[in-house]
Amino acid sequence: MIKINKRNSTKQIILNLFFTVICALIAYPFVLMVMASITPENELALSGYKLIPKAFSLEAYRYVLSDPMAVLNGYKVTAITSVATMVLSVLCMAATAYPLARSGFKGKKFVSFYLFFTMLFSGGLVPSYILITQYLKLTDTYWVHILPSLMNVWYIFMMRTFMQDIPGEIFESAEIDGASEFLIFFRIVIPLAKPVMATIALFMFLGKWNDWMTSMLYINDQNLISLQYLLQRVLKEIQLVLQNQNYVSNVDLTTLPSETARMAMAIIVAGPALFVFPFFQKYFVKGLTVGSVKG
Amino acid sequence: MEKKKRGKPILSKNLQLWMLCIIPLLQIFIFAYIPMGGLVIAFKDYNYSKGIFGSDWVGFDNFSVFLKSADFIRTTWNTLYMNFLFIIFGTVAALLVAILLFSIKSRNATKVYQTTMIMPYFLSWVVVSYMAYAILHPSYGVLNGILASFGLEKVDWYSKPDAWPAILTVCYIWKHVGMDSIIYYAALMGVDSSLYEAADLDGANAVQKTFYVTLPTISGLIIIMTILKIGGIMRADFGLFYQISRDAGALYSKTDVIDTYIFRTMRVIGDMGLSSAVGFMQSVVGCILVIVTNGIVSKIDSEKSLF
Numbered sequence: 001m002i003k004i005n006k007r008n009s010t011k012q013i014i015l016n017l018f019f020t021v022i023c024a025l026i027a028y029p030f031v032l033m034v035m036a037s038i039t040p041e042n043e044l045a046l047s048g049y050k051l052i053p054k055a056f057s058l059e060a061y062r063y064v065l066s067d068p069m070a071v072l073n074g075y076k077v078t079a080i081t082s083v084a085t086m087v088l089s090v091l092c093m094a095a096t097a098y099p100l101a102r103s104g105f106k107g108k109k110f111v112s113f114y115l116f117f118t119m120l121f122s123g124g125l126v127p128s129y130i131l132i133t134q135y136l137k138l139t140d141t142y143w144v145h146i147l148p149s150l151m152n153v154w155y156i157f158m159m160r161t162f163m164q165d166i167p168g169e170i171f172e173s174a175e176i177d178g179a180s181e182f183l184i185f186f187r188i189v190i191p192l193a194k195p196v197m198a199t200i201a202l203f204m205f206l207g208k209w210n211d212w213m214t215s216m217l218y219i220n221d222q223n224l225i226s227l228q229y230l231l232q233r234v235l236k237e238i239q240l241v242l243q244n245q246n247y248v249s250n251v252d253l254t255t256l257p258s259e260t261a262r263m264a265m266a267i268i269v270a271g272p273a274l275f276v277f278p279f280f281q282k283y284f285v286k287g288l289t290v291g292s293v294k295g
Numbered sequence: 296m297e298k299k300k301r302g303k304p305i306l307s308k309n310l311q312l313w314m315l316c317i318i319p320l321l322q323i324f325i326f327a328y329i330p331m332g333g334l335v336i337a338f339k340d341y342n343y344s345k346g347i348f349g350s351d352w353v354g355f356d357n358f359s360v361f362l363k364s365a366d367f368i369r370t371t372w373n374t375l376y377m378n379f380l381f382i383i384f385g386t387v388a389a390l391l392v393a394i395l396l397f398s399i400k401s402r403n404a405t406k407v408y409q410t411t412m413i414m415p416y417f418l419s420w421v422v423v424s425y426m427a428y429a430i431l432h433p434s435y436g437v438l439n440g441i442l443a444s445f446g447l448e449k450v451d452w453y454s455k456p457d458a459w460p461a462i463l464t465v466c467y468i469w470k471h472v473g474m475d476s477i478i479y480y481a482a483l484m485g486v487d488s489s490l491y492e493a494a495d496l497d498g499a500n501a502v503q504k505t506f507y508v509t510l511p512t513i514s515g516l517i518i519i520m521t522i523l524k525i526g527g528i529m530r531a532d533f534g535l536f537y538q539i540s541r542d543a544g545a546l547y548s549k550t551d552v553i554d555t556y557i558f559r560t561m562r563v564i565g566d567m568g569l570s571s572a573v574g575f576m577q578s579v580v581g582c583i584l585v586i587v588t589n590g591i592v593s594k595i596d597s598e599k600s601l602f
Contacts, residue, residue: 011398011501012399012400012401015395015398015399016399016401016404018395019395019396019399019404019408022392022408022412023407023408023411023412026411026412026414026415026469026472026473027411027414029423029426029427029429029430029469030414030426032426032429032430032437033425033426033429036429044435045435047440048432048434048435048436048437048439048440049429049430049432049435049436049437049440050437050440051437092318092319092322093319095315095316095318095319096315096316096319096320098312098315098316099312099313099315099316102312104308104309105308105309105312106309107309107312107313111316111320114320114323115323118323118327118328119585120582120585120586121331121578121579121582122327122330122331122578123327123329123330123331123332123333123334123574123578124330124334124557124571124574124575124577124578125557125558125561125570125571125574126333126336126557126561126567126570126571126574127329127330127331127332127333127334127336127571128326128330128333129561130333130336130341130347130567131325131326131329131330131333134343134346136325147322147326148326150319150322150326151319151322151323151326151327153323175308180306180311181308181311181312181315182311182314182315185315206417209419210417210418210419210420210421211419212419212421212534213533213534217562228419228421228422229421231421231422231425232421232424232538235421235424235425235428235541236541259432259435262425262428263425263429266422266425266426269421269422270418270419270422273417273418274414274417274418277417278410278413278414278417281409281410281413284413284416284474285413285477
C-alpha cells in the first residue's frame with residue numbers, strides 16, 4: 001500500500017513539474033514583453049530581448065505616454081464599441097432566439113433555415129466591403145464597428161437551446177394571465193436566460209475588444225480607429241503615438257526608444273484585458289461546454 | 296379586467312413574436328444575404344464608377360484567371376496544409392493536456408494551470424504578433440540570441456519561409472491549447488470511474504489505462520471535433536497568417552492562404568472581380584465540405600451534428 005502511494009506521489013510530482021514547465025512556456029512571451037518594455041533602449045540594442053534585463057528604465061512608457069491622446073482615443077473607441085456591441089447584440093440575438101424556442105410560433109422552420117443558411121454560405125469579403133462602403137456609406141462611423149457584427153447565428157442557436165429548456169408552462173401561464181409576448185420576453189425570458197446571455201455577452205465583448213479588422217477595412221479617420229488597430233500600426237511605425245514633437249526635440253535621437261516603446265505599447269493595450277478576462281473564465285468555459293446547439 | 300382577460304390581444308401571438316425578431320432578422324438580411332447577391336461581382340469587371348450593375352460582364356474570366364495562376368495552387372495548398380497541421384497537432388496537444396491535467400489530484404493546481412493556459416486565448420493576434428516579433432527579431436530576437444550562444448549563425452526569420460509552417464503551428468497551439476483542452480477535459484470528467492477501478496483491479500498501468508479506457512471512451516468526441524474542423528479546412532484564420540507573419544512578402548510562399556489572398560487582391564491590388572471570384576469558390580467548396588462532414592458526423596452521433 002505504502003509503495004503504491006509513494007509511486008503515486010512521484011507521479012503527481014512529475015505531472016505537476018510538467019505543467020509548471022508548460023505554463024512557464026505559455027507565460028514566457030508575455031513576461032518577455034513586460035521585461036522588454038522596462039529595459040533601457042540601449043541595453044536592448046546591445047544584448048537583445050532578455051527575460052531578465054541588466055538595467056531598468058521606464059523611459060519607454062514615458063515616451064509612449066508623452067502624448068497619450070492616440071492611446072486614450074483608442075481606448076475610448078474600443079470601450080464604446082465593445083459595450084454597445086455587447087448590449088445590442090445580446091438583446092437582438094435573444095429576441096431572435098425566443099420565438100424559435102416558443103411553441104406555436106409559425107415560421108420557426110423558416111427562420112431556423114434562414115439563419116442556418118448563413119452559416120453554410122457567405123458572400124465573402126468583397127460584396128460586404130462594397131455594400132458597406134459604397135451603398136450603406138458606413139465608412140468612418142461608429143456604426144461600422146457595431147452593426148455588421150451584431151448577429152452571430154451560432155450564439156443564437158445556443159440561446160435557443162437554452163430557452164427550450166425553460167418549462168413551457170411558464171410561458172403559457174403568463175399568456176393566460178394576459179401578458180403579451182413582449183412582456184414575457186422582457187420579464188420572464190431575459191431573467192431566466194441570464195446565464196447563457198452573460199456567457200455570450202462576454203464572448204461578444206471580447207470579440208469586439210480584440211477587433212482590428214473593422215478599422216483596417218473601414219476606418220480612415222484617426223479618431224475612430226480601435227485600440228488593436230492602433231497597436232497593429234505601431235508595430236510598423238512607432239511614430240504614430242509620437243506626434244508630440246517636444247519630446248523628440250530635447251532628446252538625443254539615438255536613444256529614442258523604438259523597440260522598447262513598441263513593447264510598452266503592447267502592454268498598455270493588452271495588460272488591462274489580460275487582468276480582467278481571467279476573472280470571467282468560468283463563463284467562457286461554460287460557453288464551450290454548453291452542449292448541443294443543433295439547428 | 297374581465298375584458299382584457301377574455302378578449303383576444305390586438306396583435307396575435309404569432310405577429311408579436313415576428314415583431315420581436317424582425318429587426319434582428321433584417322440585420323442578417325442586409326449583412327449576410329445582400330452580399331450573397333453581390334457575388335455577381337465575381338462575373339464582372341468591377342468598376343467603382345459604374346457600380347455593381349453597370350460594370351461589364353466577363354463571364355468566368357475571373358475564375359479562369361485565378362485557376363490558371365500560380366496563386367491558386369499556392370494559396371489552396373497553404374490553406375489546406377496549414378489547417379491540416381493545426382488539426383493534427385492542435386488536437387494531439389489538447390488531448391495530451393486534458394488527459395494529463397485530469398490525472399492531477401490537486402484541484403487548486405489544476406485551476407492555476409488551466410487559467411494560465413487559457414490566458415493566450417484572450418489576446419488578439421495583434422498582441423501575439425508583438426510577442427512573436429520579440430522572439431523572432433533578426434538582430435534582437437530571443438531565438439537568434441539562443442542560436443548565437445551556441446555559436447550558430449543568426450537567421451532572418453521574416454525572410455525565411457521554410458520555418459513558417461512550424462512557427463505558425465506553434466503560435467496556433469500556444470493560443471488555442473487551453474481552450475481546446477477544456478472540451479476534452481469536460482468529457483473526461485464524464486467517464487464512468489468504475490471503468491478505471493476495473494482497470495486498476497486488472498493491474499493496468501497509467502499508459503494502458505489511457506489507451507484502453509480513456510481514449511476509447513472519448514474517441515467519439517475526438518472524431519466529431521476533428522470532422523467538424525475538417526469542414527472548415529478551406530477557411531484560414533486571417534489574423535494568424537496576416538499579423539504573425541507581419542504580411543511579409545518574402546514569406547508568401549508559405550504563409551499566403553486563401554483569406555490573405557482575397558484581402559490583398561481586394562485592398563492592395565484592387566481587383567474586386569478576381570477577389571470575389573476567389574471568395575465565391577472558397578464559399579462553395581467550404582459549403583460542400585460542411586454538408587459532407589456534417590453528414591458523416593450525424594451518422595456517428597446525431598446529437599453532435601450541426602443539422
